Amino acid sequence: MNRVTPEMIQSHAGQRRKMVDEQLVQRGVKDLRVLEAMSRVPRHLFAQDSLLHRAYGDTPLPIGENQTISQPYIVGAMTAALGLKGEEKVLEIGTGSGYQTAVVAELARQVFTIERLNNLSRKAQKVLEGLNYMNIVFKMFDGTYGWPDQAPFDAILITASAKEIPESLIKQLGEGGKLVAPTGDTDNQKLVVLTKNGGRISRCELGACKFVPLIGRYGWSAT
Ligand code: SAM
Numbered sequence: 231m232n233r234v235t236p237e238m239i240q241s242h243a244g245q246r247r248k249m250v251d252e253q254l255v256q257r258g259v260k261d262l263r264v265l266e267a268m269s270r271v272p273r274h275l276f277a278q279d280s281l282l283h284r285a286y287g288d289t290p291l292p293i294g295e296n297q298t299i300s301q302p303y304i305v306g307a308m309t310a311a312l313g314l315k316g317e318e319k320v321l322e323i324g325t326g327s328g329y330q331t332a333v334v335a336e337l338a339r340q341v342f343t344i345e346r347l348n349n350l351s352r353k354a355q356k357v358l359e360g361l362n363y364m365n366i367v368f369k370m371f372d373g374t375y376g377w378p379d380q381a382p383f384d385a386i387l388i389t390a391s392a393k394e395i396p397e398s399l400i401k402q403l404g405e406g407g408k409l410v411a412p413t414g415d416t417d418n419q420k421l422v423v424l425t426k427n428g429g430r431i432s433r434c435e436l437g438a439c440k441f442v443p444l445i446g447r448y449g450w451s452a453t
Contacts, residue, residue: 382402
């Protein structure tokens with residue numbers, strides 16, 4: 231994609247405001263920086279052309295390769311749970327369309343994002359480069375290994391579900407850092423937030439969710 235023009239972004243500003251108000255604010259997402267970021271990031275540019283009219287709807291959307299761009303509320307709730315202030319180094323597992331990568335890139339110093347499917351990673355890179363994000367580093371690989379030579383991370387976001395959060399990723403979380411991830415099997419998943427303090431991990435749950443599987447060495451096997 232070529233450089234995105236202000237007109238391309240502005241064209242959906244009303245829908246974005248409505249999405250933020252009705253799907254995020256009214257359901258309890260309070261982090262103003264997250265709300266502002268999601269009012270800015272042009273979600274329609276990450277949706278497939280045939281689904282443009284549903285880009286700001288209250289649902290996940292297919293992005294090809296049997297994967298999805300997460301529902302706006304889930305993106306907002308997960309991002310808010312990271313508590314980003316602006317200086318963090320963030321690891322994201324599951325670039326997907328790149329939409330949540332963009333939201334996090336608006337809120338943190340640097341984002342390292344890993345996607346196992348080459349086509350999706352390439353497509354996301356194109357859109358994000360078109361939007362001129364300079365603080366995103368991409369990798370095509372099995373993200374269950376994390377990114378050891380860039381660890382520790384101030385925050386880790388996993389956007390696909392494993393039975394348990396891989397230890398390999400928990401190890402790469404820095405002191406005071408937060409990791410947000412769905413866990414569980416196909417039919418029974420919850421969003422979990424881990425916090426590392428004094429080397430110890432505390433855990434809280436944000437509620438039920440439904441994500442595609444985290445496939446890899448420390449996740450589910452590819453079928
Ligand atoms: N947040 C993304 C967005 O805004 O479009 C949606 C991510 S989608 C729900 C989950 C992604 O995780 C898929 O693109 C999938 O291919 C990827 N994935 C699954 N297992 C992975 C792994 N081991 N390493 C990296 N990516 C993985």
